[in-house]
Amino acid sequence: MILPLVYYGNSFLRQRCLEIKEITPEIKQLVLDMTETMDANNGVGLAAIQVGKLLRLFIIRPVLEDEKGEAILGEVEVFINPKISNPSQETEILSEGCLSVPGVHSEVERPVSIHIEALDLDGNKVSKDIQGFKARELMHENDHLNGVLFIDRIPTQSRKEIESALKMIKEKYNS
Ligand SMILES: [Zn+2]
Numbered sequence: 001m002i003l004p005l006v007y008y009g010n011s012f013l014r015q016r017c018l019e020i021k022e023i024t025p026e027i028k029q030l031v032l033d034m035t036e037t038m039d040a041n042n043g044v045g046l047a048a049i050q051v052g053k054l055l056r057l058f059i060i061r062p063v064l065e066d067e068k069g070e071a072i073l074g075e076v077e078v079f080i081n082p083k084i085s086n087p088s089q090e091t092e093i094l095s096e097g098c099l100s101v102p103g104v105h106s107e108v109e110r111p112v113s114i115h116i117e118a119l120d121l122d123g124n125k126v127s128k129d130i131q132g133f134k135a136r137e138l139m140h141e142n143d144h145l146n147g148v149l150f151i152d153r154i155p156t157q158s159r160k161e162i163e164s165a166l167k168m169i170k171e172k173y174n175s
Helices: 025-040 133-145 156-173
Strands: 045-047 057-060 063-065 071-073 077-085 091-096 106-111 113-119 125-131
Touching (some): 025 045, 045 133, 057 133, 077 133, 091 133, 106 133, 106 156, 113 133
Antiparallel strands (some): 045 057, 057 077, 063 071, 091 106, 113 125
């Protein structure tokens, strides 16, 4: 089932999400619905809070390269109660967008690599070093669990450039 998204301007997105104590059938169904919702909106990542669930859970579709060097989407990966550590000193500036902030893209500076620990949907512990665009996807989604949006991480000047677009989203989706 495609779920309704929560958009920028809704203070719900600014909350801190709660730990998942048990991976219930409801959580598994939520992940299926989130996957359908993400794909229907052409997203590559979605956090539970973006569909109205205050849970420390997000999914991503890693953006990979095929033999020809063209971007392809990988299998959905589920991260439950994630903890990110060891951000690299080296950073990179790349454009990001967000299904909760439709139509807005802006460059965000983030570490190139991180370490992540989490549970997968079967409750198995995941512990990995991740780099490149996938690390960025994980950091973007993990921010959602703490009420942070990518637009909070861009310099004041770029923020001014998207201010009118943000205002429009606020009016369009939250009235
Ligand atoms: Zn997002």
